[in-house]
Amino acid sequence: MDTTATFWLPTAGSTVAHEVDSTFMFIVWMSTFFFLLIVGLMVFFAWRYRRRSGDEVKLDTGPTHSKLLEATWIGIPLVLVMIIFVWGFRGYMRMRVVPANALEIKVTGQQWFWSFSYPSGATTVNELVVPADQPIKLLMSSKDVIHSFYVPAFRIKQDVLPNRYTVAWFESKYPGSYQLFCAEYCGTNHSEMIGKVRVLPHAEYASWLEQSTAEVTGLSPVDYGRQLYKSKACITCHTVDGSPGNGPSFLGVFGKETDFADGSELVVDENYIRESILSPRAKVVAGFQPIMPTYQGVLTDKEIDGLIAFIKSLGGGSE
Amino acid sequence: MSDTVATAPIESRIAVPKQIDPKTGLPRPNFLQDGGKGLKSWLFTLDHKRIAVLYLITISVAFFLGGIFALLIRLELFEPGKQFFNAEQYNKLFTLHGAIMIFLFIIPSIPAILGNFVLPLQIGAKDVAFPRLNLASWYIYVFGSLFAIASIIISAADTGWTFYTPYSSSSSSTAVIPMTIGVFILGFSSIFTGLNFIVTVHKLRTPGMTWFKMPLMIWGLYATAIIQVLATPVLGITVLLLILERAFGIGIFDPAMGGDPVLYQHFFWFYSHPAVYIMILPGMGIISELITAFSRRKIFGYTFIAFSSMAIALVSFLVWGHHMFVSGQSEIAVMIFSFLTFMVAIPSAIKVFNWTVTLYKGSIVFSVPMLYALSFLFLFTIGGLTGLMIGTLSVDVHLHDTYFIVAHFHYVMVGGTVMALMGGLFYWWPKIWGRMYNRTWALVGWILTFVGFNMTFFTQFILGARGMPRRYWTYLDQYQPLHGFSSVGSFILGIGFLISAIVLFVAVHHGRPAGSNPWGALTLEWTQTTSPPVEHNFDGEAVYEHGPYDYDKVIPKVSI
Numbered sequence: 001m002d003t004t005a006t007f008w009l010p011t012a013g014s015t016v017a018h019e020v021d022s023t024f025m026f027i028v029w030m031s032t033f034f035f036l037l038i039v040g041l042m043v044f045f046a047w048r049y050r051r052r053s054g055d056e057v058k059l060d061t062g063p064t065h066s067k068l069l070e071a072t073w074i075g076i077p078l079v080l081v082m083i084i085f086v087w088g089f090r091g092y093m094r095m096r097v098v099p100a101n102a103l104e105i106k107v108t109g110q111q112w113f114w115s116f117s118y119p120s121g122a123t124t125v126n127e128l129v130v131p132a133d134q135p136i137k138l139l140m141s142s143k144d145v146i147h148s149f150y151v152p153a154f155r156i157k158q159d160v161l162p163n164r165y166t167v168a169w170f171e172s173k174y175p176g177s178y179q180l181f182c183a184e185y186c187g188t189n190h191s192e193m194i195g196k197v198r199v200l201p202h203a204e205y206a207s208w209l210e211q212s213t214a215e216v217t218g219l220s221p222v223d224y225g226r227q228l229y230k231s232k233a234c235i236t237c238h239t240v241d242g243s244p245g246n247g248p249s250f251l252g253v254f255g256k257e258t259d260f261a262d263g264s265e266l267v268v269d270e271n272y273i274r275e276s277i278l279s280p281r282a283k284v285v286a287g288f289q290p291i292m293p294t295y296q297g298v299l300t301d302k303e304i305d306g307l308i309a310f311i312k313s314l315g316g317g318s319e
Numbered sequence: 320m321s322d323t324v325a326t327a328p329i330e331s332r333i334a335v336p337k338q339i340d341p342k343t344g345l346p347r348p349n350f351l352q353d354g355g356k357g358l359k360s361w362l363f364t365l366d367h368k369r370i371a372v373l374y375l376i377t378i379s380v381a382f383f384l385g386g387i388f389a390l391l392i393r394l395e396l397f398e399p400g401k402q403f404f405n406a407e408q409y410n411k412l413f414t415l416h417g418a419i420m421i422f423l424f425i426i427p428s429i430p431a432i433l434g435n436f437v438l439p440l441q442i443g444a445k446d447v448a449f450p451r452l453n454l455a456s457w458y459i460y461v462f463g464s465l466f467a468i469a470s471i472i473i474s475a476a477d478t479g480w481t482f483y484t485p486y487s488s489s490s491s492s493t494a495v496i497p498m499t500i501g502v503f504i505l506g507f508s509s510i511f512t513g514l515n516f517i518v519t520v521h522k523l524r525t526p527g528m529t530w531f532k533m534p535l536m537i538w539g540l541y542a543t544a545i546i547q548v549l550a551t552p553v554l555g556i557t558v559l560l561l562i563l564e565r566a567f568g569i570g571i572f573d574p575a576m577g578g579d580p581v582l583y584q585h586f587f588w589f590y591s592h593p594a595v596y597i598m599i600l601p602g603m604g605i606i607s608e609l610i611t612a613f614s615r616r617k618i619f620g621y622t623f624i625a626f627s628s629m630a631i632a633l634v635s636f637l638v639w640g641h642h643m644f645v646s647g648q649s650e651i652a653v654m655i656f657s658f659l660t661f662m663v664a665i666p667s668a669i670k671v672f673n674w675t676v677t678l679y680k681g682s683i684v685f686s687v688p689m690l691y692a693l694s695f696l697f698l699f700t701i702g703g704l705t706g707l708m709i710g711t712l713s714v715d716v717h718l719h720d721t722y723f724i725v726a727h728f729h730y731v732m733v734g735g736t737v738m739a740l741m742g743g744l745f746y747w748w749p750k751i752w753g754r755m756y757n758r759t760w761a762l763v764g765w766i767l768t769f770v771g772f773n774m775t776f777f778t779q780f781i782l783g784a785r786g787m788p789r790r791y792w793t794y795l796d797q798y799q800p801l802h803g804f805s806s807v808g809s810f811i812l813g814i815g816f817l818i819s820a821i822v823l824f825v826a827v828h829h830g831r832p833a834g835s836n837p838w839g840a841l842t843l844e845w846t847q848t849t850s851p852p853v854e855h856n857f858d859g860e861a862v863y864e865h866g867p868y869d870y871d872k873v874i875p876k877v878s879i
Contacts, residue, residue, distance in 0.1 A: 024708060
């Protein structure tokens with residue numbers, strides 16, 4: 001099947017996309033027809049019956065009501081909207097009923113990143129990796145405000161709530177990389193709460209999963225930290241070039257005497273960094289908003305060690 | 320071309336009041352002079368016409384502010400990444416744009432300005448039923464607006480105009496409380512206006528004007544008033560609960576305190592969906608007036624248009640869930656809301672077909688108000704038809720919270736309501752001020768508005784269908800060409816509105832005298848009083864002589 005993007009719609013990457021697209025295009029063409037009919041009649045009547053200069057105002061001679069006409073333009077639209085109502089509902093139910101053989105992945109939304117955890121124990125941030133030709137069930141919840149999991153190419157969207165689980169599912173037959181958005185406004189960095197869904201052929205997925213599940217070894221703590229800095233979304237708010245983002249830059253912070261919003265001051269050390277990752281609002285650097293989410297439960301001790309090593313490597317202005 | 324409906328002189332069968340009083344030989348005193356000249360005479364006036372002018376001034380300020388915020392948003396979105404504002408400032412901008420345009424501008428606009436001015440005149444009443452309550456509504460409007468505007472000075476809310484929980488209950492922005500207090504207060508202004516209109520329509524119609532002889536503008540305002548009175552209290556309670564939660568930590572919506580955030584969405588849309596019809600129904604009323612007056616035709620299917628307003632008002636209470644198709648509602652709830660949404664589309668379609676057919680065999684004049692009415696038909700049809708796409712469940716899952724939604728409601732609200740408001744202002748301006756505007760410049764304003772609007776918002780249908788989420792400060796490069804085009808359009812739209820505003824403003828003092836009935840229309844405000852009307856609207860009691868659209872029986876005299 002053709003999966004390429006059309007004028008209106010993006011790439012059709014999931015098994016439900018084609019049905020959604022045909023419903024959408026049917027309404028587009030139906031709407032085009034009615035738009036041309038109404039605007040065409042309007043322009044035609046307005047021009048045909050325009051008052052020419054010098055015309056006398058004539059007493060009106062046209063019809064003023066017709067039960068038959070009214071019945072026609074009530075009846076025909078009624079039938080048409082019932083058709084699209086049923087069609088839309090059927091498509092919607094296909095999106096709601098999760099196939100029994102679906103692979104379940106836990107999705108967590110929080111300001112402002114997505115994390116995914118696999119049954120094997122592997123976790124990823126802002127990148128959902130899934131096998132092709134396999135239904136995927138997403139069990140989703142939020143750690144703070146409402147988010148919404150939206151993959152345009154799959155035509156799926158589901159709000160992610162802080163007080164209960166919501167579910168979405170999809171199946172893609174087309175390996176590739178698809179854009180993931182947060183669609184429910186969730187605060188300052190809402191527009192950067194984006195990621196990718198990577199669909200891999202089965203064999204590739206299996207080796208990816210094996211690799212991700214195994215402990216990350218062979219990297220120096222600094223390199224591991226640098227990798228986490230990107231993959232765990234620190235990079236969204238903290239630069240490493242000295243320019244302030246939503247949070248302070250990591251460049252040269254280690255060992256620096258820092259002023260906090262509550263008036264206190266402190267030299268940045270390992271314990272301060274650890275506290276800032278796990279309880280970000282305990283000490284907020286002066287001039288910044290207390291908007292960082294907690295990474296409690298998101299990062300392991302080993303990962304925190306790696307991040308501290310990475311930030312230390314940026315200390316004093318030299319990497 | 321003449322500014323008015325110039326035709327060969329013809330005999331009139333109806334007497335239009337002369338602008339010059341035959342007894343004194345002087346122009347008749349009108350409401351602009353009779354009530355006194357000083358500021359005090361305006362601030363303490365009980366005259367519905369003067370209160371309409373007060374609303375006109377304050378609501379125009381709100382529209383200007385909201386428009387400036389809109390242009391700043393489009394400036395920022397011209398390219399991805401930071402142009403002028405950071406993400407936090409951008410989030411405040413779209414919140415302010417939305418909140419001001421919805422609560423301070425579009426909800427009060429047509430009822431409070433044109434409704435106040437026209438409703439008593441069209442039913443032949445001397446004023447509304449409760450003139451003091453009417454003035455109080457204006458003060459409450461100003462008071463509520465001050466709270467909303469004060470929130471900007473404090474720091475401005477960044478929650479979006481919908482104030483969704485738990486973000487709004489936990490957001491660090493301190494301006495959420497003043498902004499929502501403003502919304503709470505503004506609600507009372509709306510309720511009082513609605514109540515006043517309901518009683519006025521029931522009790523003060525001139526003898527002979529039965530329900531089905533009322534102008535359709537009155538039906539539109541009446542249906543609107545019912546929604547204002549019944550739905551607005553729910554909004555008041557909802558924002559009050561939100562304020563209690565933020566100020567005192569009483570857990571209602573925030574799960575951190577044991578609340579349910581989706582409950583907030585139900586409460587909010589239970590008001591805010593009917594509110595959409597508060598915005599559009601009076602606009603539909605205006606369109607019925609304009610189309611008949613400028614095609615010299617009796618409206619086609621009067622009773623169907625009148626009843627469709629009432630049907631919309633009733634069914635509008637039952638469709639709020641279509642804002643929440645992906646919020647985690649049960650499948651059965653979602654199915655029912657989708658079905659009812661399609662049901663509410665039918666009465667709107669009835670109106671559009673009836674208006675179109677009214678043009679048939681008419682005698683059509685392309686006056687400025689008529690061009691706005693025809694643009695309304697064009698744009699509202701697009702707004703309505705795209706509503707079918709987002710009412711369809713499977714398709715809405717894809718389109719929800721994208722630019723498609725943004726484009727859809729701007730086509731309905733701006734392409735519909737604001738076009739109707741502009742048409743109404745250009746139609747009744749000569750009645751309000753007794754003076755006619757410059758037609759050429761009014762046409763320049765209209766064409767720029769129409770072209771700029773379509774450039775700005777049609778683009779956004781494509782953006783949304785291609786997956787661009789709304790309320791994004793920055794975006795993927797692939798969306799830049801469409802965003803850039805939309806931003807250019809928004810400035811053309813802004814210039815169009817500015818020119819129209821200048822044209823109207825200049826006419827107040829410098830327009831040439833318009834006469835009692837420059838359009839040759841048949842409703843009472845044109846046939847039974849001067850321009851501007853006298854202080855108590857009519858000399859003695861207004862006389863119901865013919866129906867509002869009896870162009871088949873009466874030839875109205877165009878009086879200049």
